[in-house]
Amino acid sequence: MSAGTPIAHFGRRYHFSASHRLHCGELSAERNREVFGKCNNPFGHGHNYVVEVLLAGPIDAATGMVTNLADLDAFAGQELLARFDHQNLNLLPEFASQVSTTENLAVEIWKLFQGYRHATLKKVRVEETGNNSFEYFGER
Numbered sequence: 001m002s003a004g005t006p007i008a009h010f011g012r013r014y015h016f017s018a019s020h021r022l023h024c025g026e027l028s029a030e031r032n033r034e035v036f037g038k039c040n041n042p043f044g045h046g047h048n049y050v051v052e053v054l055l056a057g058p059i060d061a062a063t064g065m066v067t068n069l070a071d072l073d074a075f076a077g078q079e080l081l082a083r084f085d086h087q088n089l090n091l092l093p094e095f096a097s098q099v100s101t102t103e104n105l106a107v108e109i110w111k112l113f114q115g116y117r118h119a120t121l122k123k124v125r126v127e128e129t130g131n132n133s134f135e136y137f138g139e140r
């Protein structure tokens, strides 16, 4: 067993509200209705999304922290909330050529948090409703 610096995992939760419509431009209107049902409503609908990020890193001997949560919050405010809060997801570049499912949203959020340099991203979990949640671990 190594006596090196301990690695800790920590989670942080963020909230944003956004609207969307599940629709695939490559499918017919009829097929879109079949696949996406009520979520293909042309007027869209909204969710209060809950995002949980799990990160890991060595605990700094001086601060006792993997990373200062204030720094992570500042990053999340600029990169996540400013981008998605109170937006129509379908109108954002991220969803110009992919359906705005929560699976795809989780992958897009993964890409954003990979830019946080003070800890290693391990998981992104997105809750769309009280019944639906999706997790992404960066797997391809």
Ligand SMILES: Nc1nc2c(c(=O)[nH]1)N=C([C@H](O)[C@H](O)COP(=O)(O)OP(=O)(O)OP(=O)(O)O)CN2
Pocket: 022, 039, 045, 100, 101, 102, 103, 128, 129, 130, 131, 132
């Ligand atoms: N694989 C996926 N399926 C669905 C997704 C998704 O992102 N990935 N998203 C939706 C919808 O966006 C939808 O709004 C959720 O609808 P629904 O499951 O009917 O909602 P709930 O029953 O969980 O919650 P209520 O708020 O009670 O409607 C659908 N499918």
Ligand SMILES: [Zn+2]
Pocket: 020, 039, 045, 046, 047
């Ligand atoms: Zn929805």
